[in-house]
Amino acid sequence: xxxxxxxxxxxxxxxxxxxxxxxxxxxxxxxxxxxxxxxxxxxxxxxxxxxxxxxxxxxxxxxxxxxxxxxxxxxxxxxxxxxxxxxxxxxxxxxxxxxxxxxxxxxxxxxxxxxxxxxxxxxxxxxxxxxxxxxxxxxxxxxxxxxxxxxxxxxxxxxxxxxxxxxxxxxxxxxxxxxxxxxxxxxxxxxxxxxxxxxxxxxxxxxxxxxxxxxxxxxxxxxxxxxxxxxxxxxxxxxxxxxxxxxxxxxxxxxxxxxxxxxxxxxxxxxxxxxxxxxxxxxxxxxxxxxxxxxxxxxxxxxxxxxxxxxxxxxxxxxxxxxxxxxxxxxxxxxxxxxxxxxxxxxxxxxxxxxxxxxxxxxxxxxxxxxxxxxxxxxxxxxxxxxxxxxxxxxxxxxxxxxxxxxxxxxxxxxxxxxxxxxxxxxxxxxxxxxxxxxxx
Amino acid sequence: xxxxxxxxxxxxxxxxxxxxxxxxxxxxxxxxxxxxxxxxxxxxxxxxxxxxxxxxxxxxxxxxxxxxxxxxxxxxxxxxxxxxxxxxxxxxxxxxxxxxxxxxxxxxxxxxxxxxxxxxxxxxxxxxxxxxxxxxxxxxxxxxxxxxxxxxxxxxxxxxxxxxxxxxxxxxxxxxxxxxxxxxxxxxxxxxxxxxxxxxxxxxxxxxxxxxxxxxxxxxxxxxxxxxxxxxxxxxxxxxxxxxxxxxxxxxxxxxxxxxxxxxxxxxxxxxxxxxxxxxxxxxxxxxxxxxxxxxxxxxxxxxxxxxxxxxxxxxxxxxxxxxxxxxxxxxxxxxxxxxxxxxxxxxxxxxxxxxxxxxxxxxxxxxxxxxxxxxxxxxxxxxxxxxxxxxxxxxxxxxxxxxxxxxxxxxxxxxxxxxxxxxxxxxxxxxxxxxxxxxx
Numbered sequence: 072x073x074x075x076x077x078x079x080x081x082x083x084x085x086x087x088x089x090x091x092x093x094x095x096x097x098x099x100x101x102x103x104x105x106x107x108x109x110x111x112x113x114x115x116x117x118x119x120x121x122x123x124x125x126x127x128x129x130x131x132x133x134x135x136x137x138x139x140x141x142x143x144x145x146x147x148x149x150x151x152x153x154x155x156x157x158x159x160x161x162x163x164x165x166x167x168x169x170x171x172x173x174x175x176x177x178x179x180x181x182x183x184x185x186x187x188x189x190x191x192x193x194x195x196x197x198x199x200x201x202x203x204x205x206x207x208x209x210x211x212x213x214x215x216x217x218x219x220x221x222x223x224x225x226x227x228x229x230x231x232x233x234x235x236x237x238x239x240x241x242x243x244x245x246x247x248x249x250x251x252x253x254x255x256x257x258x259x260x261x262x263x264x265x266x267x268x269x270x271x272x273x274x275x276x277x278x279x280x281x282x283x284x285x286x287x288x289x290x291x292x293x294x295x296x297x298x299x300x301x302x303x304x305x306x307x308x309x310x311x312x313x314x315x316x317x318x319x320x321x322x323x324x325x326x327x328x329x330x331x332x333x334x335x336x337x338x339x340x341x342x343x344x345x346x347x348x349x350x351x352x353x354x355x356x357x358x359x360x361x362x363x364x365x366x367x368x369x370x371x372x373x374x375x376x377x378x379x380x381x382x383x384x385x386x387x388x389x390x391x392x393x394x395x396x397x398x399x400x401x402x403x404x405x406x407x408x409x410x411x412x413x414x415x416x417x418x419x420x421x422x423x424x425x426x427x428x429x430x431x432x433x434x435x436x437x438x439x440x441x442x443x444x445x446x447x448x449x450x451x452x453x454x455x456x457x458x459x460x461x462x463x464x465x466x467x468x469x470x471x472x473x474x475x476x477x478x479x480x481x482x483x484x485x486x487x488x489x490x491x492x493x494x495x496x497x498x499x500x501x502x503x504x505x506x507x508x509x510x511x512x
Numbered sequence: 513x514x515x516x517x518x519x520x521x522x523x524x525x526x527x528x529x530x531x532x533x534x535x536x537x538x539x540x541x542x543x544x545x546x547x548x549x550x551x552x553x554x555x556x557x558x559x560x561x562x563x564x565x566x567x568x569x570x571x572x573x574x575x576x577x578x579x580x581x582x583x584x585x586x587x588x589x590x591x592x593x594x595x596x597x598x599x600x601x602x603x604x605x606x607x608x609x610x611x612x613x614x615x616x617x618x619x620x621x622x623x624x625x626x627x628x629x630x631x632x633x634x635x636x637x638x639x640x641x642x643x644x645x646x647x648x649x650x651x652x653x654x655x656x657x658x659x660x661x662x663x664x665x666x667x668x669x670x671x672x673x674x675x676x677x678x679x680x681x682x683x684x685x686x687x688x689x690x691x692x693x694x695x696x697x698x699x700x701x702x703x704x705x706x707x708x709x710x711x712x713x714x715x716x717x718x719x720x721x722x723x724x725x726x727x728x729x730x731x732x733x734x735x736x737x738x739x740x741x742x743x744x745x746x747x748x749x750x751x752x753x754x755x756x757x758x759x760x761x762x763x764x765x766x767x768x769x770x771x772x773x774x775x776x777x778x779x780x781x782x783x784x785x786x787x788x789x790x791x792x793x794x795x796x797x798x799x800x801x802x803x804x805x806x807x808x809x810x811x812x813x814x815x816x817x818x819x820x821x822x823x824x825x826x827x828x829x830x831x832x833x834x835x836x837x838x839x840x841x842x843x844x845x846x847x848x849x850x851x852x853x854x855x856x857x858x859x860x861x862x863x864x865x866x867x868x869x870x871x872x873x874x875x876x877x878x879x880x881x882x883x884x885x886x887x888x889x890x891x892x893x894x895x896x897x898x899x900x901x902x903x904x905x906x907x908x909x910x911x912x913x914x915x916x917x918x919x920x921x922x923x924x925x926x927x928x929x930x931x932x933x934x935x936x937x938x939x940x941x942x943x944x945x946x947x948x949x950x951x952x953x
Contacts, residue, residue: 151896152903156842156852189893355839356907358848385907386894391832398796398836401597407799411597452630453827455592455939456946462593466797466826471912498896505897 074122077104079480081127082114083134083446085460089420090435093413095460101134103442106479110438131450132474133460135416136435137197137219137443138389139423141348142289142327142377144203145212146175146183148190149504150382159295159357167382171204174508175232180205182500184212187387189489189497192218194388194470195445197478198423198433200325200348200377202262202289204233207247210257217483217491219443221427222247223262223289226277228270237273241280248286256479258287258427263319265291266310267298271317278318287323287428289348290314293336294328295359311336320345325426327377328353329367330360337363337370346373346426349418351395353379364396365404368414375423376415390470393419397465412461442480448472515563518545520921522568523555524575524887526901529877530861534854536901542575544883547920551879568916572891574901576857577876578638578660578884578917579830580864582789583730583768583818585644586653587616587624589631590945591823600736600798608823612645615949616673621646623941625653628828630930630938633659635829635911636886638919639864639874641766641789641818643703643730645674648688651698658924658932660884662868663688664703664730667718669711678714682721689727697920699728699868704760706732707751708739712758719759728764728869730789731755734777735769736800752777761786766867768818769794770808771801778804778811787814787867790859792836794820805837806845809855816864817856831911834860838906853902883921889913 081103086096088111100117102110110117118126147167154166180203191199198219201209206224213220224244226237234240241261248259261277263269281288292310293299302310314320322344329336329347340347349362367374376396378387393415400410410418424434432441447469449455454463454472463469476484483491522544527537529552541558543550551558559567588608595607621644632640639660642650647665654661665685667678675681682702689700702718704710722729733751734740743751755761763785770777770788781788790803808815817837819828834856841851851859865875873882888910890896895904895913904910917925924932 149897152898152900152907155900155903155907156849158848162848186893186896193893352839355843356848358842358846358850361843385903386909388894388909391909395836395839398793399840401799402796402802405799407599407603407797408597409799450939452627452634452935452939453829455627455942456590456949457593458946458950459593459596462596462826466593466596468827468829468832468909468911470909494893498891498893501896505899508897509899 074120077102077109077121077123079103079125079127080117080121080123081129081134081444082117083129083132084449085133086111086436087133087135087416087461088436089136089416090437092417101436101442101444103480106441108436108438108440108442111436127475129446129475132446132448133464134436134444134446135464136420136433137445137476137478138195138419139375139434140191140196140199140378140387140389141325141375141423141426142200142350142379143187143387144380145187145199145201145209146180146203147380147382148187148387149179149183149501149508151385153382159359160297162357162383170508173511175204177205177208179504180208181212182504184209185216185492185497186501187381188212188216188218189492189494190387192476192483192489193473193487194390195447195473195476196387196389197443197445197476200289200427204231206244210247210251210259214254214257217478217481219256219433219478221258221260221287223260225262225264226273227264227268228273237269241273241276245280260287260289263288263290266302266313274314274317274319281323285323287325288319289325289327291328292326293331296331299331309336311339315339315343323428328359328362330354330362332363337366340372341370346375348375348377348426349396350377350379351399352392353383355395355399356383361399361403363403364400365406365409373422373425374418375426376418388470389419390464390468394465412465415465416461442477444477445473446475448474515561518543518550518562518564520544520566520568521558521562521564522570522575522885523558524570524573525890526574527552527877528574528576528857528902530577530857531876531878533858542877542883542885544921547882549877549879549881549883552877570887570916573887573889573915574905575877575885575887576905577861577874578886578919579636579860580816580875581632581637581640581818581828581830582766582816582864582867583641583791583820584628584828585821586628586640586642586650587621587644588821588823589628589828590620590624590942590949592826594823600800601738603798603824611949614952616645618646618649620945621649622653623945625650626657626933626938627942628822629653629657629659630933630935631828633917633924633930634914634928635831636888636914636917637828637830638884638886638917641730641868645672647685651688651692651700655695655698658919658922660697660874660919662699662701662728664701666703666705667714668705668709669714678710682714682717686721701728701730704729704731706739707743707754715755715758715760722764726764728766729760730766730768732769733767734772737772740772750777752780756780756784764869769800769803771795771803773804778807781813782811787816789816789818789867790837791818791820792840793833794824796836796840797824802840802844804844805841806847806850814863814866815859816867817859829911830860831905831909835906853906856906857902883918885918886914887916889915
């Protein structure tokens with residue numbers, strides 16, 4: 072039988088496909104053609120059955136689905152470490168919002184998003200969700216770098232450099248959605264900022280459009296106790312209940328943070344099949360509270376993982392986020408078996424895909440899916456001895472050891488060298504922004 | 513005026529001396545002679561006043577005191593990832609203790625400790641405390657690699673491969689203490705394992721010796737709620753109170769973990785001037801509980817930081833530990849200002865030195881102290897833009913970017929190359945142990 076021609080074979084020492092959960096394959100190959108995964112099979116068999124234009128051998132690595140960072144504000148990477156150790160309201164009102172008012176514009180968003188994408192690629196993220204001003208520039212940066220993205224254009228009551236108000240934001244966002252309707256790697260979603268920054272009108276409008284267009288919606292929700300208390304005071308109901316009443320909670324809704332949840336809130340999430348995006352490091356750093364991840368997972372709620380913006384983290388490393396999610400879930404639930412390594416990996420891959428409605432294409436290494444893959448080097452001082460590759464990914468700061476990243480079969484990083492972004496150029500721009508912002512503080 | 517001859521000048525872009533707290537020097541040099549810090553001054557002045565045999569320029573780096581890992585079990589690095597996602601008792605009784613019974617011996621301790629030291633050097637640790645079987649082999653490995661250490665020889669009621677019981681352990685430990693009495697870099701301390709593994713007799717003996725010899729004592733204490741409950745059942749008092757009654761709580765005592773504390777326990781710590789060693793990642797991973805770090809610090813208690821063994825962490829990276837300590841302290845106290853970057857740095861440096869009674873020599877960059885220093889590369893994608901070097905150390909996974917490490921003025925790592933350990937040899941041995949242990953499971 073003649074060998075079948077394909078574009079790429081990747082042969083790794085270990086492969087963790089995420090589906091089926093817990094599987095760890097040794098000496099297997101992923102066969103890729105036209106951006107898609109054709110087969111996963113033992114390497115000896117793969118090299119007999121297929122002949123590839125390119126064969127990447129990873130004898131000392133583990134291959135996983137590219138990680139999915141389900142919540143962030145990429146351009147805010149330009150404000151990394153600008154204001155630390157501050158509570159959320161203070162951090163926003165005294166530091167972040169004034170800085171944004173002064174600096175945010177097209178260049179800021181383009182340069183900041185590129186810096187964020189470079190960092191995400193270098194730490195194994197192949198898909199990210201973004202919510203920020205000038206989403207057209209974020210979408211363009213993502214597109215240009217070859218990374219997959221959900222760009223949730225922001226909507227709030229107040230005007231900004233990007234627009235005059237809710238109507239204008241929605242109008243511009245729908246235009247952007249139209250511009251990107253034929254792009255495989257970029258999806259435009261609605262990003263109503265939060266219940267406390269939006270009145271009922273725009274929230275209802277978004278609910279109507281989202282249903283009509285079958286579009287996803289990402290919203291900050293129940294991030295702090297104050298948010299919940301204020302909503303009760305102002306609207307008579309908790310924020311999630313307000314979203315229900317406005318028709319905005321559905322299987323297309325991605326609820327970000329959710330640190331303040333009572334039993335009724337959890338039932339509401341279950342009833343409406345909404346998704347939770349957990350951002351543990353941001354929640355800890357801003358002292359917002361603990362998302363009850365174990366209870367949510369046990370209730371059958373889909374929980375994805377996000378880093379939030381670098382201004383409140385201060386990194387975009389999903390390996391660190393997985394580790395923090397696992398460690399904190401154990402302590403909060405009082406059960407050291409909670410959120411084991413494979414569960415954390417699910418949260419950072421297939422659960423993110425499900426939240427974005429993208430689980431038919433990404434989130435696991437399966438035949439028929441897109442070849443969005445990350446490889447991590449093992450065999451270093453920090454990762455030996457190796458009894459369990461999944462554990463090594465979770466608990467040994469693996470983010471700095473990501474060696475390769477592919478999206479749709481295209482390499483965005485090879486042996487830690489970025490392929491689609493110019494690292495020096497990205498760094499130079501970051502330093503220029505730092506000088507400008509710091510000197511005008 | 514003629515320039516003064518010295519051994520080494522290190523000129524870094526940034527220097528964070530830890531004392532005074534919060535200081536960040538730009539373009540300064542640390543002048544070193546015969547292992548000691550002679551001066552810290554502007555680089556232009558340093559190169560005029562001093563002439564050095566060696567001048568290390570670090571134009572893109574931050575220089576800090578070498579980190580002090582105040583609690584661990586170095587040789588257990590050979591069991592990294594051997595059993596994850598298990599509660600403490602199960603983890604110990606079903607997995608760790610059986611594995612130790614089968615494997616622990618002189619070779620295991622020597623090879624495991626070397627692997628741990630290699631990892632610690634690579635992540636900026638210049639001093640560690642150890643508590644494990646065959647402490648003579650750990651001390652020898654530490655000594656041979658040039659790292660600074662406190663070796664707390666273990667004592668428990670039961671026999672082990674290392675000895676027949678408490679008397680034998682204490683006898684061997686005192687012998688070891690004698691062997692090392694003239695060594696600057698290695699101090700031998702008492703390591704009574706925990707109140708629940710020791711009866712009153714040996715604890716009293718240790719208290720007597722520790723006072724007589726002015727020797728430090730490290731003990732696991734109030735690690736879990738079960739430990740406290742059992743002590744009340746068996747001894748009628750909480751573990752810390754039992755130590756008080758046996759004369760074992762003093763300014764020489766390092767209490768490790770302390771996740772279960774009531775007000776009385778905290779008063780007891782204050783009254784006896786005992787030290788706490790906080791191990792946040794291990795406490796989270798084993799779901800042991802939250803150490804009330806902020807309350808302890810506010811009460812004036814000295815809180816140092818440790819990684820615990822790699823079998824329950826699973827890494828020895830003190831940068832990760834600092835970050836986790838800072839993030840969790842904020843969430844637990846509900847105050848985003850709690851444990852800011854400079855406080856976390858103190859915990860990982862000068863506070864560790866104080867706990868070990870070594871604060872006259874290490875823990876800060878000050879004239880007269882030993883030149884125990886670590887340099888971290890900035891200017892990477894992950895650490896730009898840079899508004900605040902301390903924040904970058906804490907929140908951007910800086911452990912993998914440590915470039916240099918010195919102990920007593922001697923370089924243990926230069927540009928990530930180990931100088932005193934053979935990295936390949938350490939790796940080969942780790943892989944050999946992995947095969948042996950995994951295949952005989």
